[in-house]
Amino acid sequence: MMEKPEKLIVDGKRLDGREPGELRPLKIQAGVLKRADGSAYVEMGLNKVLAAVYGPRELHPRHLQQPDTAVLRCRYNMAPFSVDDRKRPGPDRRSVEISKVIRDAFEPVVFTKLYPRSGIDVFIEVLQADAGTRTAGINAAAVALADAGVPMRDLVSSVAVGKVDGTIVIDLTKEEDQFGTTDMPVAMLPRKKVITLLQMDGHFTQEEFEHALALAMNGCEQVYGAQKQALRAKYSTKPEEE
Amino acid sequence: MLHVKNRELVIPGQLIAEGGYSTYGGAFRDGNQVYSSVIGLVDARGQDIRIIPLGGRYVPRRGDVVIGVAIDSYGSGWILDINSPYAGNLFVSDLAGRKVDLDRGDISQYLSIGDVVVAEVMDVNERMRVHLDASGPGMGKVRGGKLVEISSAKVPRVIGRKGSMTATLQDVSGCKLKVGQNGRIMIWGKDQKMVNAVVEALLMIEREAHTSGLTDRVRQFLEKIKSEGA
Numbered sequence: 001m002m003e004k005p006e007k008l009i010v011d012g013k014r015l016d017g018r019e020p021g022e023l024r025p026l027k028i029q030a031g032v033l034k035r036a037d038g039s040a041y042v043e044m045g046l047n048k049v050l051a052a053v054y055g056p057r058e059l060h061p062r063h064l065q066q067p068d069t070a071v072l073r074c075r076y077n078m079a080p081f082s083v084d085d086r087k088r089p090g091p092d093r094r095s096v097e098i099s100k101v102i103r104d105a106f107e108p109v110v111f112t113k114l115y116p117r118s119g120i121d122v123f124i125e126v127l128q129a130d131a132g133t134r135t136a137g138i139n140a141a142a143v144a145l146a147d148a149g150v151p152m153r154d155l156v157s158s159v160a161v162g163k164v165d166g167t168i169v170i171d172l173t174k175e176e177d178q179f180g181t182t183d184m185p186v187a188m189l190p191r192k193k194v195i196t197l198l199q200m201d202g203h204f205t206q207e208e209f210e211h212a213l214a215l216a217m218n219g220c221e222q223v224y225g226a227q228k229q230a231l232r233a234k235y236s237t238k239p240e241e242e
Numbered sequence: 243m244l245h246v247k248n249r250e251l252v253i254p255g256q257l258i259a260e261g262g263y264s265t266y267g268g269a270f271r272d273g274n275q276v277y278s279s280v281i282g283l284v285d286a287r288g289q290d291i292r293i294i295p296l297g298g299r300y301v302p303r304r305g306d307v308v309i310g311v312a313i314d315s316y317g318s319g320w321i322l323d324i325n326s327p328y329a330g331n332l333f334v335s336d337l338a339g340r341k342v343d344l345d346r347g348d349i350s351q352y353l354s355i356g357d358v359v360v361a362e363v364m365d366v367n368e369r370m371r372v373h374l375d376a377s378g379p380g381m382g383k384v385r386g387g388k389l390v391e392i393s394s395a396k397v398p399r400v401i402g403r404k405g406s407m408t409a410t411l412q413d414v415s416g417c418k419l420k421v422g423q424n425g426r427i428m429i430w431g432k433d434q435k436m437v438n439a440v441v442e443a444l445l446m447i448e449r450e451a452h453t454s455g456l457t458d459r460v461r462q463f464l465e466k467i468k469s470e471g472a
Binding site: 037038055056057058067068111114115116117118146147148149150151152153154155189190191228231232235236 | 251253254255257268270272277279280281295296297298299301327328329368369370395452
């Protein structure tokens with residue numbers, strides 16, 4: 001465990017030199033895996049997340065099949081080497097919950113009615129974690145779903161906001177998450193500005209919450225820009241390459 | 243009013259047009275606006291908007307010609323894998339093209355598991371049960387040849403405008419092709435080298451489907467291999 005730094009905000013700047021409203025460096029790549037129907041790799045600061053999508057495909061076990069729609073399944077998983085102390089492999093209470101909230105975030109955007117009796121599987125693997133892995137996972141999964149050609153109403157963009165030393169900041173790092181007072185991941189559909197995921201650990205007053213949410217929505221817009229760019233980049237390769 | 247150019251690359255959720263347009267595969271309406279639901283190229287013709295997808299699985303539609311592989315059999319027919327989330331059903335009489343008396347002998351004389359069949363999608367119901375028919379001309383059990391599988395979204399490119407790409411592939415290589423809408427392609431040819439060249443060309447089409455001038459590049463590629471001689 002790290003020592004708590006004396007101050008998390010010095011002269012209005014954060015420990016890594018960012019402004020309160022500034023995102024960490026963001027890198028998104030679409031179509032990185034050959035065997036999956038769709039895939040994406042996302043780096044948000046020190047977070048490294050890989051997402052793969054399979055389907056729509058025949059759903060097994062059969063009793064999960066729905067006669068009128070496709071079933072969306074998500075698995076969020078952290079690699080044993082993704083954190084400082086080795087994480088015990090396998091699903092745990094935390095990852096089961098995160099898998100569920102991520103699935104709920106995507107359910108309203110995917111046109112599941114087009115593929116009755118089938119299943120769409122989304123796998124999110126966290127390779128390196130530094131707070132905000134669920135938001136990075138959602139960003140990766142959205143690009144992977146689009147890459148797989150799954151029809152969607154919109155992409156989903158996500159970022160966390162929080163309160164550190166009394167200041168509202170966006171896209172918290174591990175230190176800020178651990179020693180800050182509040183952490184609130186937000187996911188939204190950038191086109192309609194509809195929130196599909198909102199969790200909160202800690203406290204906000206109403207004014208703080210409204211300010212934080214506005215900051216998060218602004219951050220989601222930036223993430224959305226990077227997602228669009230990643231999808232476009234995959235299809236702008238020159239014909240002579242390979 | 244159209245917000246994008248024809249043949250422009252769009253991504254899910256992107257605004258394509260506003261006004262009274264009709265939407266087809268890949269596009270959807272929300273109020274007065276038309277959006278894309280997949281990553282693909284816009285195909286706008288008058289009041290009709292469609293997105294040509296660049297990926298995604300094959301969904302069977304009535305009238306499509308598909309190439310299936312028998313994966314299971316039951317008393318009166320077979321279940322065919324058609325490279326889709328849904329399996330196809332083929333009855334003996336729809337393969338033999340006549341009434342088959344099931345009381346006399348078993349049906350394994352017609353087809354065994356693992357056999358490849360060219361068939362037409364006769365019907366797809368709302369639960370996506372697929373009914374196949376293989377009695378038409380040029381259909382039925384496949385003998386010999388090579389089977390190639392590509393993404394079904396790239397099939398329109400393999401066929402080309404009015405079949406130009408398939409014609410090029412067949413004319414230059416001297417091989418015979420059968421293209422299934424589900425992304426499976428059968429190749430028959432006497433010259434093994436040209437069969438392999440066609441396989442390479444098909445993979446090239448899959449890779450470069452979103453670029454222009456592809457038919458010419460494919461022709462050059464095949465002619466180069468052909469001129470190299472045996």
